Amino acid sequence: MLTEAVETGCDLRALVRQHQATVFSIALHFLRDRATAEEVAQEVFFSLHRNLQQIETPAHAAAWLRKVAVQRSIDEGRRRSRRPQVALEDVAEPAAGIRPGDPLLSELLRKLVATLPEAPRMVMVLRYQEDLEPAEIAAALEMPVATVKSHLQRSLALLREKLARRGIGESGWTG
Amino acid sequence: MKSLVKFACLTVLPVMAAPQQFQLNLDSVAAKASEHVDVSLNASTLQFAAKFLDSSDPDEAKVKKLLVGIEGIYVRHFSFKSAGAWNEADLEPVRAQLHGPEWSKIVGVVSSEDGENAEVWLRTSGNKSIGVAIVATEQKEITVVNIAGTIDLETLAEIGGHFGVPKVKPADKPHKEE
Amino acid sequence: MDWLEDELRRALAREDPPDGLAERVMARSARGPSGARRWLAAAAMVVVAAGAAGAWRQHQGNQAKQQVMLALRLASAPVQHIQSEIRGISQ
Numbered sequence: 102m103l104t105e106a107v108e109t110g111c112d113l114r115a116l117v118r119q120h121q122a123t124v125f126s127i128a129l130h131f132l133r134d135r136a137t138a139e140e141v142a143q144e145v146f147f148s149l150h151r152n153l154q155q156i157e158t159p160a161h162a163a164a165w166l167r168k169v170a171v172q173r174s175i176d177e178g179r180r181r182s183r184r185p186q187v188a189l190e191d192v193a194e195p196a197a198g199i200r201p202g203d204p205l206l207s208e209l210l211r212k213l214v215a216t217l218p219e220a221p222r223m224v225m226v227l228r229y230q231e232d233l234e235p236a237e238i239a240a241a242l243e244m245p246v247a248t249v250k251s252h253l254q255r256s257l258a259l260l261r262e263k264l265a266r267r268g269i270g271e272s273g274w275t276g
Numbered sequence: 277m278k279s280l281v282k283f284a285c286l287t288v289l290p291v292m293a294a295p296q297q298f299q300l301n302l303d304s305v306a307a308k309a310s311e312h313v314d315v316s317l318n319a320s321t322l323q324f325a326a327k328f329l330d331s332s333d334p335d336e337a338k339v340k341k342l343l344v345g346i347e348g349i350y351v352r353h354f355s356f357k358s359a360g361a362w363n364e365a366d367l368e369p370v371r372a373q374l375h376g377p378e379w380s381k382i383v384g385v386v387s388s389e390d391g392e393n394a395e396v397w398l399r400t401s402g403n404k405s406i407g408v409a410i411v412a413t414e415q416k417e418i419t420v421v422n423i424a425g426t427i428d429l430e431t432l433a434e435i436g437g438h439f440g441v442p443k444v445k446p447a448d449k450p451h452k453e454e
Numbered sequence: 455m456d457w458l459e460d461e462l463r464r465a466l467a468r469e470d471p472p473d474g475l476a477e478r479v480m481a482r483s484a485r486g487p488s489g490a491r492r493w494l495a496a497a498a499m500v501v502v503a504a505g506a507a508g509a510w511r512q513h514q515g516n517q518a519k520q521q522v523m524l525a526l527r528l529a530s531a532p533v534q535h536i537q538s539e540i541r542g543i544s545q
Contacts, residue, residue, distance in 0.1 A: 343522070
């Protein structure tokens with residue numbers, strides 16, 4: 102039973118408030134659609150409501166929600182049967198003077214991550230949104246740790262290459 | 277009468293039994309019995325049950341055919357721990373009804389040797405047979421049956437030879453010593 | 455620390471969902487499955503119920519059949535006895 106949560110007075114509403122940003126953001130960064138991300142988030146929490154009796158600790162709740170959010174997001178992505186279609190040529194060229202920390206760079210990176218295949222895309226979201234270690238990502242995605250590390254390495258290399266083509270990077274900061 | 281398998285009191289299917297053709301009011305007998313069986317099957321239940329009889333099985337096919345003219349089957353069967361537990365007065369409430377004008381006793385067998393008695397009564401309406409009553413007693417058993425509708429008694433007797441219950445053949449009965 | 459990873463953390467930072475998500479979740483939890491899922495759940499229940507009803511009907515039918523056989527066995531025995539007595543007399 103959710104004994105710790107009971108002791109601290111947590112309930113479904115509290116769990117929603119505590120984890121809604123995580124759940125919503127996993128869906129948002131994976132699917133790149135706010136309305137769909139909210140639907141997925143609602144589904145995830147509704148699933149939590151139905152399975153609340155299985156949750157044993159607050160940490161268990163967090164891990165459970167993360168895993169279900171990942172699964173539902175992937176399912177929704179497949180249902181839409183497309184990657185969020187952000188073709189490279191559609192990604193706007195950054196304005197001159199883009200520097201680290203520029204919101205335009207963040208938006209570009211979000212779009213570039215959205216062009217990744219399903220598995221490495223979710224690996225990147227879990228790594229850089231949730232700050233999970235490869236072993237935790239492997240558990241959430243039920244894939245080998247080595248595969249997670251491989252996805253991370255290749256995805257970072259790919260993003261560096263694409264940014265470099267746009268003159269963005271250590272060797273090419275514009276401005 | 278051969279001993280029947282002792283049946284515990286069964287819970288019948290929750291059906292609305294059509295009225296029997298006479299009241300099987302044998303509460304005084306039930307009070308003395310160690311076990312009793314109470315079966316009440318109306319027409320709809322019989323029709324429903326017939327659907328589950330296997331026509332490819334000769335015995336069940338015979339039963340299925342038997343059920344065609346039957347509108348209800350009502351049985352009360354009692355077993356007693358010892359002889360002398362019941363007496364004829366216990367059956368008077370039933371026998372009194374069978375003495376009514378609509379009933380006629382067509383056969384009765386009394387066996388003083390082993391205390392087995394059996395009577396078959398026919399209920400008629402005009403010239404038509406519309407029911408059968410059977411009253412059978414042994415020292416430790418009583419069976420009262422009402423079958424509403426038309427029934428072939430020959431076929432009924434044959435059924436008793438199946439379903440694990442051996443037929444009683446005349447040659448099997450011990451001869452009275454002279 | 456690698457600049458790209460820093461930028462990725464910034465780009466993929468958690469965002470708050472639209473206002474009222476918690477209230478919508480609570481309302482939906484109180485309501486139960488909604489929309490298409492309610493319909494699917496109901497359809498699934500019909501399928502399950504139909505299957506269960508079929509099994510229950512089979513069970514009921516077998517019970518009725520057993521009751522008929524019991525009744526006929528009990529009715530048959532005295533008739534057999536009468537027949538055997540009559541045949542014994544006539545032999």
